[in-house]
Amino acid sequence: MTGPGDEGGPEGSEVPGEVPEPEQAAVKVPRPKAPRTPETALVATGVLLVAGALLYDVVAVRTGHPARRWRAEIADELATRHLDDLWVLVGAGVATLLGGVLLWLAFAPGLRRWLSLRPHGGTGATIERAGIGHLLADRAAGLTGIEHLRIRIGRRRVRVTLIGPADPASVQRQLREELGRVTLARPMRLDVRSARGAGGVAG
Amino acid sequence: MRRGTVNRTLLGVVGAVLLAVGVLVLAGGLDLYGRLGVDPPGWWPLTSPDQPVVSARSRTRWVGESWWWPTMIGGLSVVVVAMVWWLVAQLRRSGPTSIAVPTPGASGLRLRVRTRALEEALEAGTSVLPEVERAGVRLVRAPGHPRLRGAVRLTPGGDPAGLVEHFETGPRADALSSLGLPELPADLRIRVLQAAPTEPRHWLSRRWRRHPRVE
Numbered sequence: 001m002t003g004p005g006d007e008g009g010p011e012g013s014e015v016p017g018e019v020p021e022p023e024q025a026a027v028k029v030p031r032p033k034a035p036r037t038p039e040t041a042l043v044a045t046g047v048l049l050v051a052g053a054l055l056y057d058v059v060a061v062r063t064g065h066p067a068r069r070w071r072a073e074i075a076d077e078l079a080t081r082h083l084d085d086l087w088v089l090v091g092a093g094v095a096t097l098l099g100g101v102l103l104w105l106a107f108a109p110g111l112r113r114w115l116s117l118r119p120h121g122g123t124g125a126t127i128e129r130a131g132i133g134h135l136l137a138d139r140a141a142g143l144t145g146i147e148h149l150r151i152r153i154g155r156r157r158v159r160v161t162l163i164g165p166a167d168p169a170s171v172q173r174q175l176r177e178e179l180g181r182v183t184l185a186r187p188m189r190l191d192v193r194s195a196r197g198a199g200g201v202a203g
Numbered sequence: 204m205r206r207g208t209v210n211r212t213l214l215g216v217v218g219a220v221l222l223a224v225g226v227l228v229l230a231g232g233l234d235l236y237g238r239l240g241v242d243p244p245g246w247w248p249l250t251s252p253d254q255p256v257v258s259a260r261s262r263t264r265w266v267g268e269s270w271w272w273p274t275m276i277g278g279l280s281v282v283v284v285a286m287v288w289w290l291v292a293q294l295r296r297s298g299p300t301s302i303a304v305p306t307p308g309a310s311g312l313r314l315r316v317r318t319r320a321l322e323e324a325l326e327a328g329t330s331v332l333p334e335v336e337r338a339g340v341r342l343v344r345a346p347g348h349p350r351l352r353g354a355v356r357l358t359p360g361g362d363p364a365g366l367v368e369h370f371e372t373g374p375r376a377d378a379l380s381s382l383g384l385p386e387l388p389a390d391l392r393i394r395v396l397q398a399a400p401t402e403p404r405h406w407l408s409r410r411w412r413r414h415p416r417v418e
Contacts (some may be wrong), residue, residue, distance in 0.1 A: 125391035
């Protein structure tokens, strides 16, 4: 998540994270899940190719034709290569990795770029994380004393690093107001710090 | 069953099989059992690094049985048919082409509204809401009743909460009342545009202007 040009140094002053306003309590909204269609298309095609080729050859053998070269070769390799053969180990490693990735895709909800808003009646909504960043950046653009601003939007917290004489506390108040306007289902923490505290007083 | 559930089940099953086979072969090939002092039960496969992956004996163990070939061919056919069914299902349009409209007053009259007409009406209604730059609405299948799925782009500084409220009381309420539908839940996906800063305030901010540093 850390982009290049991270000017924020350890000497920066930080505004202590305040407790979010009580009226902004979290609302339980089921997290949207990615449908995983493209990934499943790849897997389905792969399974179809393997199972289809095997079925074709098995049926061919049962109807009196000889087995294809590829199946005889694979059976021969599997019967002669031992478990500590390098290629067997490499293949097993690849299968383990691929299996882990597929299981991750099956269980992880995905859609990490989207955050749920409070529903209103029968209308639920999600907002793009970058969109929240755009709102905050536009709000900060109207403030004075900010020379450079870096906004990182996580899934639970927003970190703003600013360079300039502006007071981080007042910037934080303004940005918190803007963040409150978004009405996220689970309100985010907002940390504002000034990287090279040129006159910025923590408070 | 929802499409996402089907997809995730397929991914999970294939992933679990690959992972299990890979871990078994790795454990046997690297002799993890001997190194860790674990003594697997007698039926446990692939325990010694010196044994072949699939020996000719284990490959032909059941070939003589009468049930082997029918089971093999039947199982493979089921897998092939299921995969073909899945791939063909992706080609269908994801939503219904029309939805039934209740006609409580008139018996013997059945009304259907084309999905595209409803979508266009909702899109037009959403586009004129305040601060909306662009809007697209789709009607998708869902368990029980269809759902609306909207993608909305707001102008810089737009108000997401206001959009949700306006959509709920505006286009969605209109569609519900004019069609007399009992239920039509909606999901909105909201993007917000960023205003381009008018002038570079500092040489450091040049980078920020070109690419908003938002992650």
